[in-house]
Amino acid sequence: MRLTKGFTLIEIMLVVIIIGVLVAMVVPNISGRSDQARKTAAKTDIEANLGNSLDLYQLDNAHYPTTEQGLKALIQEPSTPPVPMKWNGPYLKKKTLPKDPWGHEYVYVYPGEHNKDSYDLSSLGADGVESKDDITNWDKDEK
Numbered sequence: 128m129r130l131t132k133g134f135t136l137i138e139i140m141l142v143v144i145i146i147g148v149l150v151a152m153v154v155p156n157i158s159g160r161s162d163q164a165r166k167t168a169a170k171t172d173i174e175a176n177l178g179n180s181l182d183l184y185q186l187d188n189a190h191y192p193t194t195e196q197g198l199k200a201l202i203q204e205p206s207t208p209p210v211p212m213k214w215n216g217p218y219l220k221k222k223t224l225p226k227d228p229w230g231h232e233y234v235y236v237y238p239g240e241h242n243k244d245s246y247d248l249s250s251l252g253a254d255g256v257e258s259k260d261d262i263t264n265w266d267k268d269e270k
Contacts, residue, residue: 162253165228169250169262172225177201177233177248178264180218187213191237191246198224198235227262231255241265 180201185191188211192200195207201218205211219225227233227250239247242265252260261267 165253166262168228169252172227172233173248173250173262173264176219176225181246181248183218184211184214184216187211187215192235194236198233227251229253229255239265 177198181191181198184201190209192198192205193207193209196205199205200211200214201216202222202224204214204216225233229250229252231251234249234251235246236248237246239245241247241263247263247265249261249263251257252262254260259267
């Protein structure tokens, strides 16, 4: 009598079915994480990275950059009025303007429409146009 070592077709099929069931349970949980991570990165840029840099600019110069000067004022001293008296930049560590996680420019407005005493800063989100998916530094429910 010969002893053969190996798996039967039934055993292999059972393992494939088990792996299939595990994949079916895990994939839906992972699939939405990419978009969630991009939204979190944009929110962090708006609230922390760019927000802190704009606040430092304001502390040095008693005002935020104008809409015309834009976020570029954080890396290069503006030459358009009002010219900052005590520009102490660059205010961003990398000396380049970051883009949002979808590759779009952040939208900066000063004085803000939504933040009257401050600035409006937002990302246009995945679609790249103003819509419900935008990430902002204001409460979207307020008007």
